[in-house]
Amino acid sequence: MSGATSNKDRMQIPLQGMPEQEPDARVNNFSEVPLGYLEAAAWTEARRCLDGCKAPCIKGCPVGIDIPAFIKKIEERDFIGAARSLKKYNLLPAICGRVCPQQEQCELVCVIGKKGPAVGIGRLERFAADYERMSGLIEVPEVAPPTGKRIAVVGSGPAGLTGASELARCGYKVTIFEALHRPGGVLVYGIPRFRLPIDVIDNEIEILKKMGVEIICNAVIGKTLTIDDLFAEGFDAVLIGTGAGLPYFMNIPGENLCGIYSANEFLTRVNLMRADLFPESLTPVFLGKKVAVIGAGDTAMDASRTSARLHPEKVTVYYRRSREEAPCLPREREHAEQEGVEFKFLTNPVRFIGDDNYFVKAMECVKMELGEPDASGRRSPRPIPGSNFIEEVDTVIMALGFGVNPIIKETTPGLETNKKGVIIADPATGRTSREGVYAAGDIITGGATVIKAMGQAKIAARAIHEYLLSKASTVTA
Amino acid sequence: MSYPIVEKKELAPNTVMMQIHAPLLTKKIRPGQFIIVRVTPNGERIPLSISGWDGDKGTVRIIVQAVGRTSTELVRLNRGDSIEDVVGPLGQPSHTGQYGTCVLIGGGYGTGAIIPIAGDLKALGNKVIAIIGARTKELVLMEDELRAVCHRVEVSTNDGSAGVKGLVTDVLAEILKQEPVHMVTAIGPVPMMKAVSEMTRPLQIRTYVSLNAIMVDGTGMCGSCRVGVGGTTKFACIDGPDFDGHQVNFDELVYRQKMYIPYEKKAMELCACK
Ligand SMILES: Cc1cc2nc3c(=O)[nH]c(=O)nc-3n(C[C@H](O)[C@H](O)[C@H](O)COP(=O)(O)OP(=O)(O)OC[C@H]3O[C@@H](n4cnc5c(N)ncnc54)[C@H](O)[C@@H]3O)c2cc1C
Ligand SMILES: Cc1cc2nc3c(=O)[nH]c(=O)nc-3n(C[C@H](O)[C@H](O)[C@H](O)COP(=O)(O)OP(=O)(O)OC[C@H]3O[C@@H](n4cnc5c(N)ncnc54)[C@H](O)[C@@H]3O)c2cc1C
Ligand code: SF4
Ligand code: SF4
Ligand code: FES
Numbered sequence: 136m137s138g139a140t141s142n143k144d145r146m147q148i149p150l151q152g153m154p155e156q157e158p159d160a161r162v163n164n165f166s167e168v169p170l171g172y173l174e175a176a177a178w179t180e181a182r183r184c185l186d187g188c189k190a191p192c193i194k195g196c197p198v199g200i201d202i203p204a205f206i207k208k209i210e211e212r213d214f215i216g217a218a219r220s221l222k223k224y225n226l227l228p229a230i231c232g233r234v235c236p237q238q239e240q241c242e243l244v245c246v247i248g249k250k251g252p253a254v255g256i257g258r259l260e261r262f263a264a265d266y267e268r269m270s271g272l273i274e275v276p277e278v279a280p281p282t283g284k285r286i287a288v289v290g291s292g293p294a295g296l297t298g299a300s301e302l303a304r305c306g307y308k309v310t311i312f313e314a315l316h317r318p319g320g321v322l323v324y325g326i327p328r329f330r331l332p333i334d335v336i337d338n339e340i341e342i343l344k345k346m347g348v349e350i351i352c353n354a355v356i357g358k359t360l361t362i363d364d365l366f367a368e369g370f371d372a373v374l375i376g377t378g379a380g381l382p383y384f385m386n387i388p389g390e391n392l393c394g395i396y397s398a399n400e401f402l403t404r405v406n407l408m409r410a411d412l413f414p415e416s417l418t419p420v421f422l423g424k425k426v427a428v429i430g431a432g433d434t435a436m437d438a439s440r441t442s443a444r445l446h447p448e449k450v451t452v453y454y455r456r457s458r459e460e461a462p463c464l465p466r467e468r469e470h471a472e473q474e475g476v477e478f479k480f481l482t483n484p485v486r487f488i489g490d491d492n493y494f495v496k497a498m499e500c501v502k503m504e505l506g507e508p509d510a511s512g513r514r515s516p517r518p519i520p521g522s523n524f525i526e527e528v529d530t531v532i533m534a535l536g537f538g539v540n541p542i543i544k545e546t547t548p549g550l551e552t553n554k555k556g557v558i559i560a561d562p563a564t565g566r567t568s569r570e571g572v573y574a575a576g577d578i579i580t581g582g583a584t585v586i587k588a589m590g591q592a593k594i595a596a597r598a599i600h601e602y603l604l605s606k607a608s609t610v611t612a
Numbered sequence: 613m614s615y616p617i618v619e620k621k622e623l624a625p626n627t628v629m630m631q632i633h634a635p636l637l638t639k640k641i642r643p644g645q646f647i648i649v650r651v652t653p654n655g656e657r658i659p660l661s662i663s664g665w666d667g668d669k670g671t672v673r674i675i676v677q678a679v680g681r682t683s684t685e686l687v688r689l690n691r692g693d694s695i696e697d698v699v700g701p702l703g704q705p706s707h708t709g710q711y712g713t714c715v716l717i718g719g720g721y722g723t724g725a726i727i728p729i730a731g732d733l734k735a736l737g738n739k740v741i742a743i744i745g746a747r748t749k750e751l752v753l754m755e756d757e758l759r760a761v762c763h764r765v766e767v768s769t770n771d772g773s774a775g776v777k778g779l780v781t782d783v784l785a786e787i788l789k790q791e792p793v794h795m796v797t798a799i800g801p802v803p804m805m806k807a808v809s810e811m812t813r814p815l816q817i818r819t820y821v822s823l824n825a826i827m828v829d830g831t832g833m834c835g836s837c838r839v840g841v842g843g844t845t846k847f848a849c850i851d852g853p854d855f856d857g858h859q860v861n862f863d864e865l866v867y868r869q870k871m872y873i874p875y876e877k878k879a880m881e882l883c884a885c886k
Contacts, residue, residue: 314831316650316657316697324833351636353699355831359637380833384845391838391845391864393871400834408656408828414882417656417681418828419875493867540832542850 150252151180158473177262181209195244197590200224218267232261279306287370292320294376294576294588301596312354324407357542379577381538389487392495398534423529431461435534455483565595614694626678635670643728644706650697663724675724681879712794719800745780749773809857819857
């Protein structure tokens with residue numbers, strides 16, 4: 136059955152569906168929703184990828200994975216080979232296969248996708264990576280002989296983990312400094328377990344440790360030690376990957392009432408601190424009967440779906456633009472809808488109203504309409520005068536996007552940032568205004584994606600390697 | 613990582629001093645900063661003021677009052693036991709500078725927190741007066757150590773068993789009558805900090821208070837610690853914990869501190885540490 140499939144036959148094969156936990160069942164647990172392909176489905180899906188295709192999908196992937204090559208390995212039933220082929224480009228395929236916005240990246244430009252559903256590239260990526268992990272045949276990447284040089288990586292999100300891995304492979308002694316008590320960044324505190332199980336992340340971190348990377352948690356760079364201290368302690372270069380973790384609020388009356396959370400706080404309490412297990416886990420989260428989530432990005436979907444699993448009567452997402460403008464992935468919105476989350480579009484809160492104990496009990500909203508397209512090309516929403524109305528709510532989760540944490544900027548003289556606090560770095564190298572200091576991930580782009588952060592970290596790691604090589608040669612010259 | 617307790621002393625019922633070995637942490641501490649600890653692997657992250665440190669030994673000192681589940685679990689630990697996680701130093705250092713006469717007011721664990729601040733202010737040439745308040749004599753903390761770093765220390769107890777009978781504000785009122793005061797810092801229970809701020813407001817004396825908002829990460833990532841200051845929202849963990857007492861919305865802080873009371877009760881009921 137191998138080899139002889141013509142492209143015409145390939146185009147007849149339907150997209151292989153991904154089995155999922157039923158909505159009724161999954162709102163009672165935090166286990167993963169999509170269950171992954173079994174071997175047969177993966178093999179069939181792999182056969183949908185056309186022979187001799189020019190593979191525009193590769194350009195759609197921010198790290199340029201050789202997509203047909205790894206898919207071909209799956210078709211040859213060399214699943215381990217597929218995983219290893221992926222890892223040449225992407226350190227964390229089990230994570231990206233799950234959380235990448237594929238419909239906006241690789242799958243968007245797949246040729247098959249012009250006529251029908253694109254090849255399930257992300258699903259196949261996840262399959263190969265899971266197969267390798269579950270088979271216990273994961274290879275620890277080879278590490279070059281020690282260069283004698285040390286590199287400090289600040290932050291352990293996708294950017295930090297990738298940068299650390301790349302640099303360890305080049306023979307550097309890498310130490311990651313992480314502010315929280317557990318490494319992983321948004322992967323552990325933000326993205327819920329039902330989208331990304333924690334053992335997938337822990338597995339990657341174990342591999343890094345086996346490569347000799349040291350991870351020091353509970354170290355806030357800028358507070359525990361500054362960037363300058365790191366150089367004074369003998370580090371030869373620093374890679375900053377501290378993300379965009381500062382939550383925005385709306386600055387409207389009543390916003391500090393009890394029961395009003397940032398999505399970051401709400402998700403951190405549940406994901407990192409396991410408030411879902413309270414009181415076995417000691418961090419509580421307050422969740423009332425009527426939950427309002429403000430915003431309609433991926434973070435809002437994560438917050439609403441996490442809320443749904445804590446059994447309020449009702450979860451409603453409020454968004455000031457219309458359904459078409461909602462920045463979340465359609466698949467996440469569908470998941471949320473299946474789990475009972477309601478959506479109110481063209482609606483914006485203008486103030487929150489508290490009860491005698493300072494808990495939020497209602498929110499005044501205004502109806503919106505769409506006006507002319509703004510700078511971002513989206514039609515800008517404007518309030519309809521006199522359309523105000525009151526919604527009864529007792530929990531509000533603000534998912535309005537993120538700014539950049541000021542700690543590093545305030546404590547690192549000479550490190551240039553823009554007016555939003557985003558570190559200015561050369562996109563081709565990740566180089567900042569300070570010698571030996573490089574940056575990657577959300578800290579240089581503002582909120583973006585896992586795979587983009589990883590792509591930049593690879594670029595920065597290569598630039599650090601070149602910088603240290605050139606420094607070594609000028610010293611000996 | 614684990615952080616061993618290298619010294620423990622009971623200062624008063626349910627109140628202990630601990631020295632924790634956390635060498636990486638001690639390099640940059642300034643007076644007024646705090647740490648966040650997680651006592652057990654399933655534990656909550658709670659903030660605690662730094663009341664002293666020793667860079668050579670790599671230790672941080674804390675004064676802990678058992679008020680709920682986590683703080684009780686912590687005070688039950690002994691020398692040789694370890695704390696799961698300790699992170700810091702967090703927050704902005706206290707305002708220290710050359711003011712003239714400074715009055716530092718500590719209530720409860722706040723007495724420990726003002727010691728490093730007093731030391732700095734005295735070294736900068738200020739006249740430093742401390743007022744410490746407690747319900748009764750046996751709850752008066754750290755008096756001797758405070759005397760070593762202040763020009764003058766006054767004690768008040770509610771029952772008059774030590775020092776002046778009354779509240780710290782009664783003592784403050786006396787001092788304000790006796791001499792010009794240029795700066796006041798108060799650390800302790802919210803009603804105390806509020807009362808102090810109300811007293812100094814008409815006199816326009818610069819007054820700082822250290823806000824004990826509920827925190828999670830302590831690095832500006834979550835917004836749990838937001839407090840109203842001068843009509844705008846600040847994050848106590850990165851903008852504070854010290855703020856201008858005349859600008860703080862204390863009532864909001866009190867409400868927000870009570871947000872989890874039913875949960876706290878439940879956690880305590882299930883505690884083997886009672
Ligand atoms: C709820 C949520 C859902 C998302 N879903 C998706 C998704 O489905 N797909 C996708 O591609 N992207 C998603 N994103 C975006 C994606 O997670 C980020 O783009 C990505 O994590 C950025 O990686 P990073 O390494 O730059 O930063 P982060 O992941 O933010 O990691 C930064 C790390 O640095 C640490 N740190 C910060 N300051 C310091 C300091 N001073 N010292 C030491 N450590 C510090 C932080 O604690 C954190 O661990 C989501 C984001 C959120 C918030
Ligand atoms: C900057 C700062 C410095 C502090 N310094 C000290 C100190 O040096 N010594 C000391 O004993 N205490 C200190 N506290 C208070 C200490 O953090 C709380 O007593 C502790 O969190 C209570 O936790 P619990 O589980 O024992 O009690 P809980 O049962 O959780 O709470 C009891 C009460 O403590 C308050 N509280 C609860 N959680 C928190 C939290 N995460 N942060 C603040 N308050 C909370 C609430 O008012 C609550 O009703 C400080 C707080 C802050 C913000
Ligand atoms: S890493 Fe993301 S964008 Fe690249 S191929 Fe995989 S799923 Fe597609
Ligand atoms: S564009 Fe689609 S069909 Fe072509 S190589 Fe990529 S995945 Fe295969
Ligand atoms: S404690 Fe999370 S922002 Fe201050």
